[in-house]
Amino acid sequence: MSAAINNRLHGQIKEGEELPPLTHAVTATTVVLGALASRDWRPMHHDKDFAVNRNGIRDIFINTPTNAAWFERYITDWTGPKGRLGRMKFKMKSSVFPGDEMRFSGHVVKAAIDDTGCGWLDLELAVSVGDKVATECQARVAVPTSESDNPWQRRGADWKP
Numbered sequence: 001m002s003a004a005i006n007n008r009l010h011g012q013i014k015e016g017e018e019l020p021p022l023t024h025a026v027t028a029t030t031v032v033l034g035a036l037a038s039r040d041w042r043p044m045h046h047d048k049d050f051a052v053n054r055n056g057i058r059d060i061f062i063n064t065p066t067n068a069a070w071f072e073r074y075i076t077d078w079t080g081p082k083g084r085l086g087r088m089k090f091k092m093k094s095s096v097f098p099g100d101e102m103r104f105s106g107h108v109v110k111a112a113i114d115d116t117g118c119g120w121l122d123l124e125l126a127v128s129v130g131d132k133v134a135t136e137c138q139a140r141v142a143v144p145t146s147e148s149d150n151p152w153q154r155r156g157a158d159w160k161p
Helices: 028-037 048-054 064-079
Strands: 018-025 084-092 101-112 119-129 131-141
Touching: 018 064, 028 064, 064 084, 064 119, 064 131, 101 131
Parallel strands: none
Antiparallel strands: 018 101, 084 131, 101 119, 119 131
């Protein structure tokens, strides 16, 4: 999936719609750069010897903030730049290691417009490695209801994620 050029409008999106898949081959660089970007200095995210010999796992692995960033990218690649994440929660069920291929998938659970006129989508998302779900995610994202609408301009009482 490449980055969206156009913004998705609320009325163009239906409940049950599948998001296009996103795949990414994970390398040690993927893991280490994510840890560095989030200032996570714990050695299990950059030191293979520590991960294997001290923690007893097969390699370094993607950290929590990097997981969140990948979900945010997946969502905004699909919505376009006016898509604004309202909230997100996820459950990491297993680690993602160098050599794994992450596959992101998801669908729209609910599409609604709140009393301020903000268009909301509730999404169920997942990252899988092989046939196993590594992380489950629920997200709420605001998308424009018209060409002139921009969720990023909403403030105070007009922003109710």
